[in-house]
Amino acid sequence: MARLDKVRFGDFVREVSEDYRVYAPGSLGGSTVFLPVDPGGETDPCCGMTVLSPKGVFFPQSEALFEYENGRVRTLPEEGKPLLVWGMRGCDVRSLDLLDRVFGDAIQKPGDTRFQDPYWKNRYDGSVTFCTACNEPLSTCFCNWFGGGPHSGTGADVLVVDLGDALLFESRSEKGTALVQGLSCTEEATDDDRAMAAELASRADSAMAEPGSVEGLPTLLPETFDLDVWDGIAAKCLNCGACTFCCPTCHCFDVQDEGRSGKGRRLRIWDSCMFPVFTAEASGHNPRALSRDRVRQRFMHKFSYFPERYGEMLCTGCGRCISVCPVGLDVRDVVRLLGDCGSGG
Numbered sequence: 520m521a522r523l524d525k526v527r528f529g530d531f532v533r534e535v536s537e538d539y540r541v542y543a544p545g546s547l548g549g550s551t552v553f554l555p556v557d558p559g560g561e562t563d564p565c566c567g568m569t570v571l572s573p574k575g576v577f578f579p580q581s582e583a584l585f586e587y588e589n590g591r592v593r594t595l596p597e598e599g600k601p602l603l604v605w606g607m608r609g610c611d612v613r614s615l616d617l618l619d620r621v622f623g624d625a626i627q628k629p630g631d632t633r634f635q636d637p638y639w640k641n642r643y644d645g646s647v648t649f650c651t652a653c654n655e656p657l658s659t660c661f662c663n664w665f666g667g668g669p670h671s672g673t674g675a676d677v678l679v680v681d682l683g684d685a686l687l688f689e690s691r692s693e694k695g696t697a698l699v700q701g702l703s704c705t706e707e708a709t710d711d712d713r714a715m716a717a718e719l720a721s722r723a724d725s726a727m728a729e730p731g732s733v734e735g736l737p738t739l740l741p742e743t744f745d746l747d748v749w750d751g752i753a754a755k756c757l758n759c760g761a762c763t764f765c766c767p768t769c770h771c772f773d774v775q776d777e778g779r780s781g782k783g784r785r786l787r788i789w790d791s792c793m794f795p796v797f798t799a800e801a802s803g804h805n806p807r808a809l810s811r812d813r814v815r816q817r818f819m820h821k822f823s824y825f826p827e828r829y830g831e832m833l834c835t836g837c838g839r840c841i842s843v844c845p846v847g848l849d850v851r852d853v854v855r856l857l858g859d860c861g862s863g864g
Contacts, residue, residue, distance in 0.1 A: 609675070
């Protein structure tokens with residue numbers, strides 16, 4: 520383990536910026552999001568949970584896939600240095616692993632062939648992730664429902680623990696080990712540092728509420744498909760899409776061409792299954808015209824369809840959807856209700 524005094528955090532940013540494009544939490548329009556870091560500027564080493572997840576670093580809200588002119592396609596230049604993302608939480612790191620199932624090695628039907636999205640892979644495969652442990656979990660956090668924890672950092676290259684006046688770096692991968700060992704701004708962690716980190720982890724675990732049961736949920740949910748319970752859930756939902764845009768694992772997108780006179784570019788843009796137009800067909804038919812259909816699709820995808828295909832729930836318990844929902848729809852309450860209905864409760 521290595522120790523970085525917080526007063527030297529600027530030195531750390533400048534050092535890693537020589538080899539990486541660094542992203543970290545920052546303020547944009549009054550919200551905390553992941554932004555490119557100016558090596559010469561100031562960056563908060565210990566920002567709390569961001570409103571938007573780091574999903575947008577690897578899967579941008581809007582990105583140009585290629586340009587075209589008179590029938591000829593021109594690929595866009597690669598972005599250069601690999602990415603280093605600072606300030607992620609354990610739920611965020613876990614979400615990238617889930618998204619990598621979709622974009623990095625997706626199962627295609629029929630035949631279970633595989634597809635790799637080059638835009639995702641160019642950003643994700645060579646990246647380095649620094650995960651900040653949660654010393655004070657929020658009331659909306661429920662990562663422990665899915666095997667996570669405030670200090671787990673599963674899947675991260677480096678786990679960072681805030682010790683107050685210093686940061687403890689615990690390497691979790693070969694990439695993380697190589698990077699931390701090559702830093703000139705850190706020093707060897709002491710036994711006191713390790714003891715404090717262990718104490719903080721114990722306190723954080725104790726602060727988490729007891730996890731709800733999701734065992735068997737993927738097979739129970741299909742039993743609720745035609746039940747009236749969906750009407751009650753949908754009656755509260757505004758279909759605003761805020762939950763899907765802040766969610767670290769939602770990945771619906773639209774593809775549009777922007778241009779005229781045979782010249783333009785093709786864009787990939789975030790979309791949401793909560794929007795009526797998302798499934799509207801050119802004929803005018805919409806297979807999910809009702810709010811209950813769209814709400815049901817979202818929960819079935821996360822807790823039944825995705826687990827059936829990939830063996831994992833498409834949720835990491837970050838709690839962002841709970842925090843941003845304008846009507847207070849709590850995914851935890853919905854999951855408990857659906858579990859009871861599916862089991863005949």
